[in-house]
Amino acid sequence: MREEPSILLFRGRGFISRLIRWQTRSQYSHAAIMLPCGRVLEAWQGEGVRIKWLRDWCDVERFRVTGMTPEQWSTAIAFARAQIGKRYDYRGVIRFLSRHKHPRDDRWFCSELVFASLAAAGVKLLMSVDIGEVSPGMLAYSHRLEPYDKRPTP
Numbered sequence: 361m362r363e364e365p366s367i368l369l370f371r372g373r374g375f376i377s378r379l380i381r382w383q384t385r386s387q388y389s390h391a392a393i394m395l396p397c398g399r400v401l402e403a404w405q406g407e408g409v410r411i412k413w414l415r416d417w418c419d420v421e422r423f424r425v426t427g428m429t430p431e432q433w434s435t436a437i438a439f440a441r442a443q444i445g446k447r448y449d450y451r452g453v454i455r456f457l458s459r460h461k462h463p464r465d466d467r468w469f470c471s472e473l474v475f476a477s478l479a480a481a482g483v484k485l486l487m488s489v490d491i492g493e494v495s496p497g498m499l500a501y502s503h504r505l506e507p508y509d510k511r512p513t514p
Contacts, residue, residue, distance in 0.1 A: 364424065365433045366394045366508060367474060369496055371419035388496035391471040393440055394422065401440045403468040405450070409443040422508035423500075425483060432481040439480035443468055452492055471496045 370390035392402035400414045414420070428436075449467035468476075475494045478485055485502040486494060499505065 363394070363396050363398060365396055365437060367423045367425060367499065367505060368392045368394050368400065368414070369421050369423065369500055371421075373419065385497070388421075388500060391474045391496040391499055393437065393474055393477060395437065401437070401444075401473075403443075403448055403470045403473040405448050405469075408447045409440070409445060409468055409473060411441075411444065423505040424508055425478065425485075425504050426506050427504065428478075428481070428483055432478075432483055435481035436477040436483070440473060440477040443473060443477075471499055474499060 368391065369388040370392070371387055372389040390402070392400045394400055394414070395411070398413070399411050401409070401411050403409045447467045449469040449472060452467060452469050452472060471494045472491055475485055475489075476491050479491070483504065485499060485504055489498060
């Protein structure tokens with residue numbers, strides 16, 4: 361049985377993850393899209409946008425996106441897949457941390473990729489936030505994200 365696509369938010373344990381959590385005042389340091397096959401599509405420092413198997417489910421929370429149709433998921437995943445191989449957005453992270461606005465480029469950091477992929481499918485997770493300003497912790501504030509272990513109301 362194939363899983364529904366979902367958003368993963370991570371509580372990383374490394375130095376960079378702790379720095380991200382401290383700077384953003386959040387419990388989350390990384391975001392990714394979980395594909396129906398169980399693989400993870402993410403932007404990762406040093407590697408850029410990639411697909412991989414998630415081997416460690418420690419400190420990871422899974423969220424469904426309420427109201428998102430299979431067609432919208434298909435569009436979002438197609439957008440994210442088209443980014444595979446693009447470089448990690450170190451400058452974007454610096455812009456994010458410094459709060460300076462700069463034009464978008466063709467690189468991605470994790471929450472930027474998740475946010476833009478869903479936006480490409482017409483799903484706006486946060487109404488007043490630009491792509492380059494969204495952190496993993498900010499994604500958790502979206503009214504569209506619901507913890508996966510919580511059952512949807514009929």
